[in-house]
Amino acid sequence: QQQVKQSPQSLIVQKGGISIINCAYENTAFDYFPWYQQFPGKGPALLIAIRPDVSEKKEGRFTISFNKSAKQFSLHIMDSQPGDSATYFCAASSRSNDYKLSFGAGTTVTVRA
Amino acid sequence: GAGVSQSPSNKVTEKGKDVELRCDPISGHTALYWYRQSLGQGLEFLIYFQGNSAPDKSGLPSDRFSAERTGGSVSTLTIQRTQQEDSAVYLCASSPWSDNEQFFGPGTRLTVL
Numbered sequence: 001q002q003q004v005k006q007s008p009q010s011l012i013v014q015k016g017g018i019s020i021i022n023c024a025y026e027n028t029a030f031d032y033f034p035w036y037q038q039f040p041g042k043g044p045a046l047l048i049a050i051r052p053d054v055s056e057k058k059e060g061r062f063t064i065s066f067n068k069s070a071k072q073f074s075l076h077i078m079d080s081q082p083g084d085s086a087t088y089f090c091a092a093s094s095r096s097n098d099y100k101l102s103f104g105a106g107t108t109v110t111v112r113a
Numbered sequence: 114g115a116g117v118s119q120s121p122s123n124k125v126t127e128k129g130k131d132v133e134l135r136c137d138p139i140s141g142h143t144a145l146y147w148y149r150q151s152l153g154q155g156l157e158f159l160i161y162f163q164g165n166s167a168p169d170k171s172g173l174p175s176d177r178f179s180a181e182r183t184g185g186s187v188s189t190l191t192i193q194r195t196q197q198e199d200s201a202v203y204l205c206a207s208s209p210w211s212d213n214e215q216f217f218g219p220g221t222r223l224t225v226l
Binding site for chain 2: 002032034036041042043044045046049089091093095098099100101102103104105106
């Protein structure tokens with residue numbers, strides 16, 4: 001059973017637009033929530049991560065919003081660029097479980113120029 | 114510095130053969146994880162090594178899968194009597210002690226004919 005549910009499966013956005021990807025989890029033991037970006041033929045690369053003691057984290061054009069009570073978190077990509085076209089995975093892990101990652105199913109983002 | 118490396122990058126084998134996949138983690142990283150990425154199952158945890166402790170094998174899908182880590186560094190994932198459902202990309206990630214950021218290698222794409 002998938003511990004992290006991710007949506008949408010894919011999205012298309014115009015250059016300069018905002019991409020939003022949502023994830024939900026059930027396990028309240030999770031205490032680390034990273035987002036990974038993956039290009040074809042490459043391994044996932046950490047994009048940004050958040051812990052549940054903050055509700056938002058921003059790094060450049062990428063922002064994570066976290067809602068602990070709803071057990072949901074989302075990735076916002078502002079001013080989307082063609083180079084952002086990739087597959088994005090949310091994930092969750094816990095210190096008590098040695099930070100083994102549980103991944104969402106992934107979202108393929110296509111940015112049209 | 115050098116990232117996580119994996120070899121081979123591609124492996125094609127016949128059903129029933131054994132295969133060995135290699136992972137060289139980032140120097141000094143004590144934690145090493147293997148994941149599998151397949152179309153049907155997404156990204157799933159396989160096995161975890163931390164220093165000289167006994168590995169956490171809880172994610173291995175069958176007893177045909179095994180892994181070892183020599184000298185706390187290089188790791189080898191072995192799949193015996195390969196089946197077509199073993200076809201996937203096998204990813205290795207490493208992490209520093211007491212940190213939770215995992216750095217992924219490029220993966221080995223395994224195709225079982």
